[in-house]
Amino acid sequence: MLLKTSLRSFFAHKGRMVLSLIAVVLSVAFVSGTLVFSNTATSTFDKLFASTASDVAISPAPAKGGADATDNGGKTLTIPAATVAQLAAQPGVKTADGQVSVESATLVNPKTNKAAGPTGGAPTIVGAWVPGPRSPMTITSGSAPSGPKQLMIDADTAKHAKLHLGDPIRIIGDQGTFDFTIAGIATFTGTNPGAALAFTDVPTAQQDLLGATGSYTSIDLYGDGSRTDDQLKTQVTALLGGDYQVKTGAEQKADNQKSVGSFLNFMKYVMLGFAGISLLVGAFLIINTFSMLVAQRTREIGLLRALGGSRRQVNRSVLIEALLLGVIGSTLGMVAGLVIALLLIQLMKLAGMNLSSSLDIGASVPIASYLVGVVITVLAAWIPARRAGKVSPMAALRDHGTPSEGAANKIRLVLGLLVTAGGGALLAGAATSKQLGTGGGDLALGLVLTLIGFVVLGPVLAGVVIRVLGAALPALFGPAGRLAQRNALRNPRRTGATAAALMIGLALVTGASVVTNSMVSSTSAQIDKSVGADYIITVNHGGLTAPMVAAAKGTAGIAHITEQRELPATFTLPGGKSMDELVSAVSPSFTQDFSLPVSSGSADGLASGGITVDANFAKDNNLKVGDKLGIDYGKGRTQSLPIALVTTTGNQIFDRHFYATIDTVAQAVPAAQQPTDVAVFGKAASGADVEKTLTALQDSLNAYPQLSVQDQAGYKKIVQQSVDTLLYLVYGLLALAIMVAVLGVVNTLALSVVERTREIGLLRAIGLSRRQLRRMIRLESVVIAVFGALLGTGLGLAWGVTTQRVLRNSGLNELAVPVTTIVVVLLLSAVVGLLAALLPAFRAGRMNVLAAIATD
Numbered sequence: 001m002l003l004k005t006s007l008r009s010f011f012a013h014k015g016r017m018v019l020s021l022i023a024v025v026l027s028v029a030f031v032s033g034t035l036v037f038s039n040t041a042t043s044t045f046d047k048l049f050a051s052t053a054s055d056v057a058i059s060p061a062p063a064k065g066g067a068d069a070t071d072n073g074g075k076t077l078t079i080p081a082a083t084v085a086q087l088a089a090q091p092g093v094k095t096a097d098g099q100v101s102v103e104s105a106t107l108v109n110p111k112t113n114k115a116a117g118p119t120g121g122a123p124t125i126v127g128a129w130v131p132g133p134r135s136p137m138t139i140t141s142g143s144a145p146s147g148p149k150q151l152m153i154d155a156d157t158a159k160h161a162k163l164h165l166g167d168p169i170r171i172i173g174d175q176g177t178f179d180f181t182i183a184g185i186a187t188f189t190g191t192n193p194g195a196a197l198a199f200t201d202v203p204t205a206q207q208d209l210l211g212a213t214g215s216y217t218s219i220d221l222y223g224d225g226s227r228t229d230d231q232l233k234t235q236v237t238a239l240l241g242g243d244y245q246v247k248t249g250a251e252q253k254a255d256n257q258k259s260v261g262s263f264l265n266f267m268k269y270v271m272l273g274f275a276g277i278s279l280l281v282g283a284f285l286i287i288n289t290f291s292m293l294v295a296q297r298t299r300e301i302g303l304l305r306a307l308g309g310s311r312r313q314v315n316r317s318v319l320i321e322a323l324l325l326g327v328i329g330s331t332l333g334m335v336a337g338l339v340i341a342l343l344l345i346q347l348m349k350l351a352g353m354n355l356s357s358s359l360d361i362g363a364s365v366p367i368a369s370y371l372v373g374v375v376i377t378v379l380a381a382w383i384p385a386r387r388a389g390k391v392s393p394m395a396a397l398r399d400h401g402t403p404s405e406g407a408a409n410k411i412r413l414v415l416g417l418l419v420t421a422g423g424g425a426l427l428a429g430a431a432t433s434k435q436l437g438t439g440g441g442d443l444a445l446g447l448v449l450t451l452i453g454f455v456v457l458g459p460v461l462a463g464v465v466i467r468v469l470g471a472a473l474p475a476l477f478g479p480a481g482r483l484a485q486r487n488a489l490r491n492p493r494r495t496g497a498t499a500a501a502l503m504i505g506l507a508l509v510t511g512a513s514v515v516t517n518s519m520v521s522s523t524s525a526q527i528d529k530s531v532g533a534d535y536i537i538t539v540n541h542g543g544l545t546a547p548m549v550a551a552a553k554g555t556a557g558i559a560h561i562t563e564q565r566e567l568p569a570t571f572t573l574p575g576g577k578s579m580d581e582l583v584s585a586v587s588p589s590f591t592q593d594f595s596l597p598v599s600s601g602s603a604d605g606l607a608s609g610g611i612t613v614d615a616n617f618a619k620d621n622n623l624k625v626g627d628k629l630g631i632d633y634g635k636g637r638t639q640s641l642p643i644a645l646v647t648t649t650g651n652q653i654f655d656r657h658f659y660a661t662i663d664t665v666a667q668a669v670p671a672a673q674q675p676t677d678v679a680v681f682g683k684a685a686s687g688a689d690v691e692k693t694l695t696a697l698q699d700s701l702n703a704y705p706q707l708s709v710q711d712q713a714g715y716k717k718i719v720q721q722s723v724d725t726l727l728y729l730v731y732g733l734l735a736l737a738i739m740v741a742v743l744g745v746v747n748t749l750a751l752s753v754v755e756r757t758r759e760i761g762l763l764r765a766i767g768l769s770r771r772q773l774r775r776m777i778r779l780e781s782v783v784i785a786v787f788g789a790l791l792g793t794g795l796g797l798a799w800g801v802t803t804q805r806v807l808r809n810s811g812l813n814e815l816a817v818p819v820t821t822i823v824v825v826l827l828l829s830a831v832v833g834l835l836a837a838l839l840p841a842f843r844a845g846r847m848n849v850l851a852a853i854a855t856d
Helices: 002-012 012-054 081-088 155-161 202-208 229-240 248-297 299-308 311-350 364-389 393-397 406-432 436-477 479-490 492-530 546-552 615-620 663-666 690-700 712-755 757-765 771-806 821-844 849-853
Strands: 056-061 094-101 106-108 124-128 138-140 148-156 168-173 176-188 196-200 219-225 244-248 535-537 556-574 578-586 598-601 611-614 629-633 639-645 658-661 678-685 707-710
Touching: 002 364, 012 094, 012 311, 012 364, 012 712, 056 229, 056 248, 081 094, 081 219, 081 229, 094 299, 106 124, 106 155, 124 202, 124 757, 138 148, 148 155, 155 176, 155 196, 168 202, 176 196, 176 771, 196 202, 219 229, 219 663, 229 244, 244 248, 248 311, 248 364, 248 712, 311 364, 311 492, 406 436, 406 611, 406 771, 436 479, 436 492, 436 771, 479 492, 479 771, 492 611, 492 712, 492 771, 492 821, 535 690, 546 678, 546 690, 556 663, 578 663, 611 615, 611 629, 615 639, 678 690, 707 712, 712 757, 712 821, 757 771, 757 849
Parallel strands: 124 196, 148 176, 578 658, 611 639
Antiparallel strands: 056 219, 056 244, 094 219, 106 168, 138 176, 148 196, 168 176, 535 678, 535 707, 556 578, 556 629, 556 678, 598 639, 611 658, 629 639
């Protein structure tokens, strides 16, 4: 009987639940789509790694810092060709293929003088074409490269760069610049991981990429089946010793999965986090929907109680309706998630990563979809269901069954103030904390408590804020304005819940805007304060080679060039503690181009063979000027350097950076073994025109499109653009939550119109025009939307400012409040309110007056 009643009620009011259903569908679709995309990407790469890994792979062991030969301070380590022959002759080995591959080279289209491969993110891999038994590529056009002037590229790079057979192509690498003609195009048999690939024959690759023939960067072994991979590894390790890394196929697969998996997991958890936000926002919509449905069905509930229905049965009836809503919404959302997953796969294809179009759904997708959709819906409906169970049968039959809110409001006020005050105290403590760990913990808990506090206080604040916001409405819009204000105040709990949905999304938007604006402002201030160089030259990937640096030094109007390169090393402190760090080796002119923030010591000590450390590092390890650091660069290359200078904290240029001169480092690591530069800084000569010299410097380096040559203003713009990209990504991911919040406003107004049908009919009967009626509903919507925006903006400002204060000693030392963004958000909230009211206002205006008055 109870189930039948619930089903009849659900389908009788199905039109009123459509928007709640959409909210559940959207939120579950985001979760489902993220999981399907993640599963598909992981499965695609797993198949790629499993099908292409050799039985055993051998590569040189880096001296320090990293698991790859190319991580050895940027220098590519090699294996003698004789080792290939030695391994091929070992028992159990079927073939041994020497490989040549580097990631420091750049592909350039000479016709456009632009990079043909990715300029950031995915690598450009240039090497020798050695088609082994498990090659991931096959030649689909032209032929394999042969001779010193032929090169083959992958089909995706050819398509994106608009390159064809016979076109010229250029490689810029550590050994110089080399011109080729495209002789072939190869296509991935499975997944393109997003990299640009180019191949020459083996001798050309050895000469042009490594500087000499007779060496390889790695060796792939394939067994004859008489030994397991682990046995082959043991055999090879015993033969070659500890100077090489030897990995089985399973270990290669695991390493590749780890590197790709970290990126995919990051994407998955970020997207699931934003899906969680939209679910939270959707919960408010569901609470409002069922609260209003319970209020509208007071007589019906009272009749059920009068006929013998218990509170538990009434409660259960509402929860069954919520369960139906959750099941239907989860099912539709899971299906919609498949579409989202396909869209994400297409986006990855645009970025150069071709994932399988065969979706990998797995058991986790339906489990998560139904768990999330059903649980959130039922939990959100629990409060209205509990409220319905409290309705008295006689009070319900008199249509006055809604329990009094007086006591509840007092409890809400006290509880809300306590929680908000606790959250505010934590935020204040975080803002004044000097320890990043403590401040971060207080910040996280403060964010949660202030959010909960504002949600609890929402109905109480609605009565105060909306009374102020709507004060001008009667004067501006007459009776329609007065009615709009009173309608918004009529049910503060409903208004507060509707506004809370908008508040959450806009609080995150505002907080993110404050943090990102502070990042840009802090970076700009640090550049202004610390960088005295006129020009900054950086590289998208790889390093700045000697010809590049020479071209910069030879530019007319340049007084000097300061080089910076990084070497991985292990530090041994005076107490015996050791840690892996990077030593930044710089030219002696570094102290002329940078103003070092001195805590103790002197910058002059760099020229005397000292090293710098930042104040936090010195404090954490009880170090002072004059103490010596043991530095081990690997392969027996060690030195002991005194601390010449301790820099103050709060500047990203110097925090956790350890500077020593190139000459000082060369005492342990000869110049020929040092890596290429990661950045170069230029200073204009006295009397030279700075802008003309910049143009001349850009012209000098025009042959290297992978370089970025900027003055300080241009470099700041690049920083701004990179931060803006991050901010727009956050905005895009928050768009779903804001969309659900807007649906909440529409839903509240639509159900409110149904709830007030008789009232609307009476207002029309006594002279309120359709135009005034529609205006009343639109103004009510605008007031609610602006109320939510004000709460969200205030909360977001508190979060953003506190975050900046917590990170003030980690480089985020300038607070920048985006006033323009905040004003735009408030204006857009009013527009959102207008748009949300269009459909409810239209429906209200079309009501038949007599039919509306006759409504029970």
